[in-house]
Amino acid sequence: MQKLKVLFFAPNYANKFNLVSVCIQxxxxxxxxxxxxxxxxxxxxxxxxEKSILNEVSIYxxxxxxxxxNKKTLFSEFLNFDIIQIFSxxxxxxxxxxxxxxxxxxxYIISPHGDLDKIKFKNWxxxxxxxxxxxxxxxSAKAIQFxxxxxxxxxxxxxxxxxxxxxxxxxxxxxxxxxxxxxxxxIFQILIFRFQNDEVFQLNxxxxxxxxxxxxxxxxxxxxxxxxxxxxxxxxxxIKVNKIKNRFFNFFNDHEFNFAIIGxxxxxxxxxxxxxxxxxxxxxxxxxxxxxxxxIKKECGYIFEQNQESIENNLxxxxxxxxxxxxxMGFNGYLAVKKLFSVKIVSHLHQELYHLIMNLNK
Numbered sequence: 001m002q003k004l005k006v007l008f009f010a011p012n013y014a015n016k017f018n019l020v021s022v023c024i025q026x027x028x029x030x031x032x033x034x035x036x037x038x039x040x041x042x043x044x045x046x047x048x049x050e051k052s053i054l055n056e057v058s059i060y061x062x063x064x065x066x067x068x069x070n071k072k073t074l075f076s077e078f079l080n081f082d083i084i085q086i087f088s089x090x091x092x093x094x095x096x097x098x099x100x101x102x103x104x105x106x107x108y109i110i111s112p113h114g115d116l117d118k119i120k121f122k123n124w125x126x127x128x129x130x131x132x133x134x135x136x137x138x139x140s141a142k143a144i145q146f147x148x149x150x151x152x153x154x155x156x157x158x159x160x161x162x163x164x165x166x167x168x169x170x171x172x173x174x175x176x177x178x179x180x181x182x183x184x185x186x187i188f189q190i191l192i193f194r195f196q197n198d199e200v201f202q203l204n205x206x207x208x209x210x211x212x213x214x215x216x217x218x219x220x221x222x223x224x225x226x227x228x229x230x231x232x233x234x235x236x237x238x239i240k241v242n243k244i245k246n247r248f249f250n251f252f253n254d255h256e257f258n259f260a261i262i263g264x265x266x267x268x269x270x271x272x273x274x275x276x277x278x279x280x281x282x283x284x285x286x287x288x289x290x291x292x293x294x295x296i297k298k299e300c301g302y303i304f305e306q307n308q309e310s311i312e313n314n315l316x317x318x319x320x321x322x323x324x325x326x327x328x329m330g331f332n333g334y335l336a337v338k339k340l341f342s343v344k345i346v347s348h349l350h351q352e353l354y355h356l357i358m359n360l361n362k
Contacts, residue, residue, distance in 0.1 A: 004354060005038045006031065007081040009097025011088055013043040014054060019271040020113065023168040024087060026343040027350060028057045030169070034344070035351050040078070044093050062093070075100045083354050084108040085145075089115035089134060098137045107361050109164075109353070110138065111145045113269075116155040127156075142357045147269040150290040164353060168269055169346030172278060172338050188220045188319060191260040191281065193272040201263065204308035212315045223255065225272075257281050258326055259318055262289065263306070274341055277301075277333030282326050284314055300333030 008028060012021035024041075031037040032055075040058040052059045067074060078100075086097040089112045101108035121127050138144065138157070143164045146152040152163050213220055260276045263286035270291040276283055283301035285292045295301040304314040318326070339345075 003036060003038045004083070004351075004358070005081045006040075006354065007078050007084045008039065008041040008043075009084065009086045009093050009100075010041055010043050011091045011093045013041050013045065013059065015045070019275065020087075020168065020269075023170060023271070023343075025054075025057075026169050026171045027347055029055045030343045030347040031351060032056045034347060037351070040081070042075070042078075042093065042097065062096075064092070067092075067096070079104055079106075081106060082358060085111065085350075087111045088113045089138075098141075102137055102140055107142045107357050108140075109143045109145050109357070110141045111147070112151075112155070113147065114151065116144075116157060117151070118154050118156045121156045142361070143353060145353070148290040148294075150293070151269070154290075166349045166353070167341050167346055168271065168274075169343035170274060170278070170337070170341050171343050186219060188218055189223065189255055189257045190220060191223045191225070191255075191257045191276070193225050193260060193262045193276070201306045204306065205261070205263075205311055208308050208311040208315055211312060212319060216316075216319055218319060223257070258323065259284060259301075259330075262286065274337045277330070277337045280327070280330035280334045282318075282329035282333065284318060295333075298332055298336040300329050300336060 008024065010021065010024050012018050012024075014025045015021040028039045028041060031039055039056075040060065042060045042062060044062050044064060050061050050063070052061070062074075074096075084097060084101045084106050086094050086101070086108060088094045089098075089110060094110075098108070098110070100106075138161060141161075143162045144155075144157070145164045145166050146155065147165070147167050149165055152165055155163075157163070209220070209222075212218065257279075259282045261284045262270070262272055262276065270289055273283065273285065273289070273291050273295065277300055283295060284304055285295050285301055287303045287305055292303050296303055302314045302317060304310045
């Protein structure tokens with residue numbers, strides 16, 4: 001049986017500081033390992049050589065300066081590929097991929113990764129741009145692959161589109177190799193992700209944290225991913241505030257977090273949600289995030305609205321909850337993400353989609 005040849009157009013690939021790109025890498029490598037596909041990736045990354053092979057995946061790093069000069073022949077060596085998957089919509093590499101597949105009549109799938117969210121098309125000028133720039137290309141795709149049901153529901157789409165929901169795939173086996181110890185300390189360690197630039201929300205969260213600390217006589221430590229919002233050190237004088245620089249990786253081993261607070265409505269999937277639950281940490285999640293309802297369904301966290309009362313009420317529930325119960329919620333999340341978001345399951349869904357498209361395209 002002839003190998004299925006799949007070409008990825010990905011704006012970012014194999015970048016350990018970008019978990020979406022790691023998931024794309026996981027998918028490419030697993031399709032080769034498990035299904036004997038031939039997978040090549042076209043990307044733009046200054047740190048990669050022009051051509052390279054990583055775990056049997058052929059990577060072609062495009063030089064932006066040469067695109068105009070070689071536009072007609074730029075991707076001529078990829079004309080014999082069976083199917084193309086394009087990650088995101090609104091950047092240079094995805095535009096190149098869509099145009100290449102469209103003009104050469106190669107079946108293609110688009111994974112918008114939040115680029116089609118309705119919030120991005122609020123005014124008429126954005127919708128007109130969408131109509132002329134995206135609509136024909138989107139309608140010509142064999143499928144639009146969303147990462148969650150919520151991303152699909154909140155997408156601004158042409159009527160004739162064929163939606164498919166397949167989540168991102170994670171290689172959990174290599175990232176989790178320890179058993180989380182229950183935090184028996186009197187100090188509450190709280191991890192905060194994706195802190196928004198919305199000053200009203202920031203103020204509501206600050207006030208809620210101070211009020212909960214004073215009412216419950218709590219000793220709290222806050223840990224922020226990447227940056228601490230302005231004025232936090234001064235506003236929360238009764239709380240120890242820490243900064244974590246190394247993002248999603250080793251810091252889970254160094255701290256025994258009781259729970260995490262995750263906010264941000266423009267997140268198409270929620271990689272930080274999966275990484276937190278993978279490490280058995282229950283979460284307080286913004287109701288506007290795409291996986292918020294799933295978190296409640298799997299009993300691994302609580303949902304809050306962005307107003308101070310809702311944040312206070314949910315914080316009160318968490319800090320007054322037995323720490324053993326919190327650990328059990330974290331473990332529920334760990335089991336759920338391993339079952340639903342493993343690269344093995346996700347790659348199986350992708351290969352089924354590829355074969356279905358190929359059969360329909362004959």
